[in-house]
Amino acid sequence: MPYSAEISRRSPGLIVFLLDQSGSMGDDFGTDGTSKAQASADVLNRFIQELILKCTRGEGEVRDYFHISVIGYGAQSNVASSILGADVVPISQLQQQPVSIEKKKKKVPDGAGGVVEVDQDFPIWVTPTAGSNTPMAAALNIAHQIIGNWISNNPHSYPPILINITDGEASDQPEPIAEQIKQMATSDGNVVLWNCHITGNNATRILFPSDEGMLPDQIAQSMFRMSSVIPSSMVSAAKETFDDPTISQNINKNSRTLAYNSDLIALIQFVDIGTRTSLR
Amino acid sequence: MLEIKTNFQSSKIGNDDTDNEDAVFFDLTKNKFAIADGATTGMYSQKWANMLVKSFINSEKGLFDDPSIFDEIITTAKVEWKNAIPWDTLAWNAKAKAEQGSFSTFLGLDLKPDAGFRWNAISVGDSCLFKIKSGQITGSFPLQNSSEFNYNPHLICSISDSYKSHITTISGMLETDESLLLATDSVSKWIAQRHETNPTENILKVLPQDNVEIKEFFGKEIDAGNMKNDDLTLLVISH
Numbered sequence: 228m229p230y231s232a233e234i235s236r237r238s239p240g241l242i243v244f245l246l247d248q249s250g251s252m253g254d255d256f257g258t259d260g261t262s263k264a265q266a267s268a269d270v271l272n273r274f275i276q277e278l279i280l281k282c283t284r285g286e287g288e289v290r291d292y293f294h295i296s297v298i299g300y301g302a303q304s305n306v307a308s309s310i311l312g313a314d315v316v317p318i319s320q321l322q323q324q325p326v327s328i329e330k331k332k333k334k335v336p337d338g339a340g341g342v343v344e345v346d347q348d349f350p351i352w353v354t355p356t357a358g359s360n361t362p363m364a365a366a367l368n369i370a371h372q373i374i375g376n377w378i379s380n381n382p383h384s385y386p387p388i389l390i391n392i393t394d395g396e397a398s399d400q401p402e403p404i405a406e407q408i409k410q411m412a413t414s415d416g417n418v419v420l421w422n423c424h425i426t427g428n429n430a431t432r433i434l435f436p437s438d439e440g441m442l443p444d445q446i447a448q449s450m451f452r453m454s455s456v457i458p459s460s461m462v463s464a465a466k467e468t469f470d471d472p473t474i475s476q477n478i479n480k481n482s483r484t485l486a487y488n489s490d491l492i493a494l495i496q497f498v499d500i501g502t503r504t505s506l507r
Numbered sequence: 508m509l510e511i512k513t514n515f516q517s518s519k520i521g522n523d524d525t526d527n528e529d530a531v532f533f534d535l536t537k538n539k540f541a542i543a544d545g546a547t548t549g550m551y552s553q554k555w556a557n558m559l560v561k562s563f564i565n566s567e568k569g570l571f572d573d574p575s576i577f578d579e580i581i582t583t584a585k586v587e588w589k590n591a592i593p594w595d596t597l598a599w600n601a602k603a604k605a606e607q608g609s610f611s612t613f614l615g616l617d618l619k620p621d622a623g624f625r626w627n628a629i630s631v632g633d634s635c636l637f638k639i640k641s642g643q644i645t646g647s648f649p650l651q652n653s654s655e656f657n658y659n660p661h662l663i664c665s666i667s668d669s670y671k672s673h674i675t676t677i678s679g680m681l682e683t684d685e686s687l688l689l690a691t692d693s694v695s696k697w698i699a700q701r702h703e704t705n706p707t708e709n710i711l712k713v714l715p716q717d718n719v720e721i722k723e724f725f726g727k728e729i730d731a732g733n734m735k736n737d738d739l740t741l742l743v744i745s746h
Binding site: 237276279280281283284285286287289322328347348350 | 521526547548549550551552553554597598599600601602603604605607
C-alpha cells in the first residue's frame, strides 16, 4: 500500500517548502493589516515548530525523522535559493538554529479553575520578505534536483513532500517542471505536491477541489493542475480534519492537494495532513 | 504463595535497552503487580510509566481497600512527575513538549489470599491480563480480540484527568492450576491472535522458560511479521 513506509531515524522523510517572496507578497492577506509574506512566514515557522515537537522524544532529544528544505523565490529578480543555509537540513539542526525566538504571552489553566499568563517561545526560521518577481519554475527546478538526490539515496523512503506557498502569479512557466516532480517516486509512492494559494481577496475558500472549473481564475486553475491528486490513503484524514460539510463533501479520490484562499489555521491543518504518518 | 514464572522485558529491535518505555514493578509481599507502556510520541514517557507502576505498588492501600484509591495513586505519580522535570533548564522545544504531558497505558493487579487468591485488576489502555488454566487461555482483559489493538489506545496523561472515563476493572479467583499473564500491547496482540487461531493451544508451553530464549523466540516472530516490533513486556504469575 503506498504512503505506508515507516518514517524512522534510519529511514527519514523529506519535506521541501517553496516560499514565494515576490513583491506582491507584501500586499495585505486579511483585514488586520497582515501581509501575505508575514502570513506565509507564520505558517512555515509554526509548521516547523510543530514538526520539531513531534520529533522531540525521550528526555528532550530531537530525533531526525525528517529532513527539511526551504527554498525562497522572488526576493530578488529571477532568483530562487535555499534559505536555511543548506539545501537539506536535519530537523535536529533546525531545533538548534532558529534565527530568533520571540516570547509571546499565552493563557493557560492555573490548576485551580482560573487562568494565568505565561511566556511561550515562538522560534523563527523564516522572516517575511517581499521583493521582486515570481520565479516559481526556478524554485521547482531546485526542488526537482533536491528530491532527485534524495530518492537516489533513499529509494524506499516515505515519498518526499513538496509544499508551495504562493500568491500564484508565476513570472516563468512552472507547470512542466511541476508535472515532472509529481512523476518522481520512491517504492512507497509518488512525490506529493501541495499548493497553498493565498490571494488576499474575498474569494471563497476552496480546499481539495476535484475539478479545475471550481477555481475562479486562470492562475488558480494553473495551481490546480500543478497540485497532486490526493493519495487515496489521505482522503479520510482530509475529511476528518475538515469536517465542515461544505469542504468535506467535496473531498474525493479526484481531489487535488490545493488550498485556495485559505485562512492561516486551515493552511496549517492542510499541510499537516501530508505529514501525518507513523513516526518510529 | 504467588510465584513469578516469567519476568521478561526487551526494547524494540534496533533501540538501546535504555530506550525501553515499558515499565514493570511488583511486590510479592504485597501481592501487587503492575505494568505500563509509555507512549513513544510523548516526552519523559519512560519516567511516567515507571512512576505509575511504582505509585501503584508503593501505595499503602490496594484495590481491595477503597475504590477511589486509583485516583490517589495517579495524583501521587503526577506530583512526582511535575517535580522530576527540570523545567528551568529545558530547551524551547523540550519545554513546549513537556507542557503537553507524558502518556502511558497502565495495568494494575492486586491479589488477596482466600481459598486460592481473589484478585482485582484495573486498566487504562491496551496492556492486557490473560487468565490461563492448565496452560490454556480462558479470558482476557481489557481487550477481548486481536482486532481491538490499534495505534491509539487510551492513555493516562501526567497533566490531565481524562483517564477517568477510560478506566476498566475486573475481578476473579486464582486457583492452584491457574496463572495470570500480564503483557504490553505487542505481546498481548500476538497472544490474542494465537488464541484466535488455536483456542486450545497451551501458551505456557509455547513460550520458552528462559529470558534469553524468549528474546530469541520473539525476535523470530517479529521477523516473520507475526508480532509488532515494539518494546516487549511479559509477566507470568502462578499460584
